[in-house]
Amino acid sequence: MSSKTKKSDVLLSIKGLKIQGFSDEKWHDIINGIDLTLHTGEVLGLIGESGAGKSTLGLAAMGYTQPGCRITEGEIIFDGVDLAKLTDGEKRKFWGTRMTYVAQSAAAAFNPARRLIVQTTASTIRAGIKDQSSAYEDAQQLYDVLNLPDPENIGERYPHQVSGGQLQRVMTAMAMSPRPDLLVFDEPTTALDVTTQVEVLASMRSIVEEFNTAAIYITHDLAVVAQMADVIKVLRYGNEVEEAPTRQMLSAPQQEYTKSLWSVRSLEKSQQVVKDSVLSLKGINAGYGAAKVLNNVNIEVPKGSTVAVVGESGSGKSTAARVITGLLPQMSGSVQFNGEDLPPALANRSKDQKRRIQMIYQMADTAMNPRQTVREIIGRPLEFYLGMRGSKKTQRITDLLEMIELDASFMQRLPGELSGGQKQRICIARALAAEPDFIICDEVTSALDQIVQEGILKLLLRLQEELGLTYLFITHDISTVNAIADQVVVMNQGEVVEQGLKTEVFQPPHPEYTELLLSSVPEMDPDWLTNLIAKRPQQSS
């Protein structure tokens, strides 16, 4: 271990870095000549949409490239050593000791077969920085600093025995254990619920400050990076768009692209007030086997409006959708659609009842058969529900494609040949093909980049206006709710906490859970997290 350098010394300097990746039988550029400078104790935020090369750059800062990638040009000088010139064996001396990594999904990034404390301390002990007992003791202290419950014993558990938020903090402890000079956070809170994210962010930030560790924080979420970073660098297609200190970047972005990223959050639907319900859930109890997930759920969906169901993972919002579609027959209670009771099981519903309720899924990728062309995917409901064939069907598919702003040439494409946003559009067209009254959108934008999200949301709004559709919009993202909802239903642990018009639900006073949920949504203000922590009573989860 070298002695810690003073703050403001350059720790890492990347110059003219180019990285290529191999796919579809050829090499193409992922990073096209990027410079990056990181000082000791500084936190650099890397933001950009998918494909911007931010993870590749973050890993390259450690001298690592993923299998199938190669560094073609440039240097990565870490504390005077060019990592790009070292062999894997030489770089290994830096990895896990002087530079460490916190991955996106803690659940997948821990070895399921080994105890947490063993994994937390493995590299520290291997490198001989500490012996086993002092490394263990130190790990327990780190668990404590990171606000993990029962810090003395939690390390004895296996990864599957603790929650996602706890696991993410254990990984931070693991990254901190050897007291590195550089820490790379790769979207560490993306997989977490918003209320959990706040606590994890706070503990990550305080520990980085406490040990004066330099960090690279990779994310696509501007509000999150605003809390963590001293400097923000915006990337697009492997090029740098701009770099500036956080406050300056937030208040006065220079480039058009950056401004467009900033503006996505401003989309807001003017609220419609409608009285007639098209769908109502009355006293629904449902679950899987003995596990009850929904507990006396009542939801009213007014005709022609959008009801957003918000809640964290496990709140039962997707289960409610499964009950409505008949995939999961309820144990008790009723689902009324246009005033009549729907049979609980899908098999007992008439073709017309099925046609009127359609669904759009979170992962457009897995919701389409990869071996079917767009024509077959959209044509299937046309044939099945409406009996269309031949030129009539072709004409209708063309019309539907036009509605989702794609031209007829897409008809022969396979899902693999579409971008993420285009795939989701095809899924929307498939739902529209059945000429439904009611569409359930299950997290339809959460897998998409912000700018693409905006496009999809605008499309959904326009279709609603033109076709008079009713949406049940399941989401965990409050800014999406703002963009699209008339009514809001807040769910927690299988119960409806609050429901009503968007303006009512978002206005105080709130029930306790709504308050927690709303206050946990990161804002673009760099002082937001600091203020929030100060306001909230110290909690140990």
Next chain:
Amino acid sequence: MHPIIKTILVRLSLGLMTLLAVSIIIFSAVEFLPGDFTEAILGQLATPETIAAFRKELGLDQTALVRYLNWIGGVLQGDFGSSFSGKGSVTGGTGGDRSRDVVDLIAPRLWNTLFLAGMTAIIAVPLSLFLGVTSALYRNSIYDRAVNVTSLTTISFPEFFVAYVLILIFGSLWPVLPTLANVDAATPMLERIQRCALPALTLTLVIIAHMMRMTRAAIINLLASPYIQMAILSGASKREVIIKHALPNAWAPIATVIAFNLAYLVVGVVVVEVVFVYPGIGQLMVDSVTSRNIPVVQACALIFAVTYILLNLIADIIGIVTNPRLLHPK
């Protein structure tokens, strides 16, 4: 009670129920076999009276249900009945009943088979694990390709061909090993091992590809997981990544394939037995089917079923105890 023990007990009782079902199937299948032992032995010229008397002696005059219950009741007490051949009437009634108990007939053969299977397993299992792990470690290297091509080649040839090639090499071109494996109870251990060397080597070549490739595939499959990248980025060496991070999570599929191949060693090696004149249970079963010696056929089939069920049960249990989610529940 630890949930693992409970799971194992459940699996065990399920295994026993499977065995019971298999015994019914075996009995019925034999029942439906065309031909009749009495006719096969006494010839078509035998008088109906002789046949009836012989059938009575064998117990064939009773209903199928009674015979099944008698058989399975005896099996539960370790009595597999007595062989049809050598019964009194066959020898003309003068020499009395010289038939042997099925157990006495099968036991030495089973021991031979288990010996050969065990010897093969001791060579093949560690060797294929070693080759699988190392070829995963040096993926796409010349070593990896050589191991893959060789093992695929040996599995692609019929067993008897592999056997004759080995006989040609080690028996005649470079005569170091005996080409006949006719052992008996009196054969001393060392000589037994020596005589079994060629059959064991043949079987090793036949089964190694399967296990080696599954080990390699299971490990490589895991190498794509995020926790492997995490291990690399925390400074673990290639060897550590594979031994400590990949292998512990790969046991379940590997154990299944090993169990399958070990079962094959017990039940499917009749061709190799014939080539090396090895007195194993496979040959006994084939002979018994030819001569309609039903008690022996049934006993062999039951032993084969036990082998499969037991080995798969062990593989399942290995899969369970190496899965931390099951071993350490929340």
